[in-house]
Amino acid sequence: MIVLFTDFAYQDPYVGQLKSVLAQHATAVPVIDLLHHVPNYNIRAAAYLLPAYVNEFPLNTVFVCVVDPGVGGERIPCVAQIDQRWFVGPDNGLFAVLQQRSQQAEWWKIVPADENISMTFHGRDVFAPVASRLARGDTGGLQKMQAPTLTAVWPDDLAEIVYIDHYGNLISGYRYQALPPQARVSLNGVVVDKACTFSDVAIGEAFYYENSNGLLEIALNQASACQQFNASVGDAILIE
Numbered sequence: 001m002i003v004l005f006t007d008f009a010y011q012d013p014y015v016g017q018l019k020s021v022l023a024q025h026a027t028a029v030p031v032i033d034l035l036h037h038v039p040n041y042n043i044r045a046a047a048y049l050l051p052a053y054v055n056e057f058p059l060n061t062v063f064v065c066v067v068d069p070g071v072g073g074e075r076i077p078c079v080a081q082i083d084q085r086w087f088v089g090p091d092n093g094l095f096a097v098l099q100q101r102s103q104q105a106e107w108w109k110i111v112p113a114d115e116n117i118s119m120t121f122h123g124r125d126v127f128a129p130v131a132s133r134l135a136r137g138d139t140g141g142l143q144k145m146q147a148p149t150l151t152a153v154w155p156d157d158l159a160e161i162v163y164i165d166h167y168g169n170l171i172s173g174y175r176y177q178a179l180p181p182q183a184r185v186s187l188n189g190v191v192v193d194k195a196c197t198f199s200d201v202a203i204g205e206a207f208y209y210e211n212s213n214g215l216l217e218i219a220l221n222q223a224s225a226c227q228q229f230n231a232s233v234g235d236a237i238l239i240e
Contacts, residue, residue, distance in 0.1 A: 002031045002135050003057055005050060006066040006123065007038040017124045018064070025132035032057075038163070039233045041069040044154070045162035047097045048173025052213040054085060054098070064123070064131045065089035072119035077110040077126045079134070079142055088131045090122070091148040097173075099147060100156065108142035159216075159237045168224025170231055171217050174239070176210035184240040185216070188229050192218055 002022055008014040015036055022031050034053060038046045046067040054063065068075070068090045076091040082098050082105045089095065091107075099105050110130050117125035133140065158173030165171065170187070179185075185192050185208045195207035198221045206225060211217040216237070219225050229235075 001058060001061045002026060002029055002131055003034050003061055003063045004031065004036065005034050005038065005046070005053075005063060006036050007040050007042070007046070008036050008066065008123070010036055014121070014123065017121075018066075018128050021124055021128035022064075022132055025129060026135045029132070029135040034063075038067050041067065042162075042233060043067055043069070043093045044158070045160075045173070045233055047094055047154070048158045049162050049171070050094070051098050051101060052215050056213075057085065059084040060086065062086040062088065062131045062134045064127050065094055066123040066127060067094055068092065068122065071122050076145070076148075077112070077122055077130075078145065078148075079108045079110060079130060080147075081106045086131075086134050088127045088134065093148070093150055093154075096148070096150055096154060097156075100154070105147060107145045107147050108139075109145045111141055111143055113141055159239050161231055161233050161235045161237065164226050164231070164233060167219070168226035168228075169211075169217055169219040170225045170229070170235075171211065171215055172237055174216040174237065176214055176216050179216065179239065184238075185218070186238045186240075187218055187231065188235065190229065198222070 078091045080087045080095050082102045087095050112126050157175050157178045161170045162173040163171040192206050192208045195201050195209055201207045201221050203222045206220050208218045220228055
């Protein structure tokens with residue numbers, strides 16, 4: 001199985017071009033569009049969002065992850081095998097949180113076989129061909145490398161909004177189980193009460209809860225928390 005996680009969105013041709021390569025080189029392998037609306041260029045948000053989803057996929061799944069504002073630059077195209085799943089993408093921090101939380105991680109540099117690759121579309125020309133080979137069990141064309149290191153220390157859990165879905169729900173990079181007992185949660189100066197699910201509060205009322213992927217999320221029942229709190233990706237959530 002190949003899973004796609006990008007900031008490409010759908011209104012442009014990039015997702016289709018990426019999937020065209022996969023269809024040609026991994027014909028019998030299912031391709032899952034996990035998310036193509038990762039916040040644009042936001043490596044850190046992506047790094048905290050991705051781990052929430054990987055465990056629902058089988059071992060040996062190949063994830064093609066492209067949030068790559070430095071495409072064509074000094075960052076290294078790479079493959080990581082993290083806890084028996086494969087991740088293909090840039091070494092720009094996208095896989096840093098996965099690595100921090102992992103039991104096992106190995107890294108390889110991608111050495112493109114074709115010199116005629118676009119400097120601005122490594123998703124199609126570098127990552128997709130490698131992902132196709134990995135999905136077929138072929139690990140050729142890779143060079144062992146050291147795990148990338150970040151210039152800044154990222155916390156195990158990030159008390160920030162990392163994604164806003166189309167309902168206006170505010171998804172954080174903070175694992176719910178890491179919350180202190182009797183935590184007090186606030187956003188933009190407003191304290192938010194705890195609930196288990198939407199129907200536990202009145203229509204239009206805000207609450208925080210454990211979302212279906214184990215993350216702290218702030219929502220309104222049948223309304224937009226994004227609008228209510230005038231919130232954006234990157235806004236801090238205060239946890240006391």
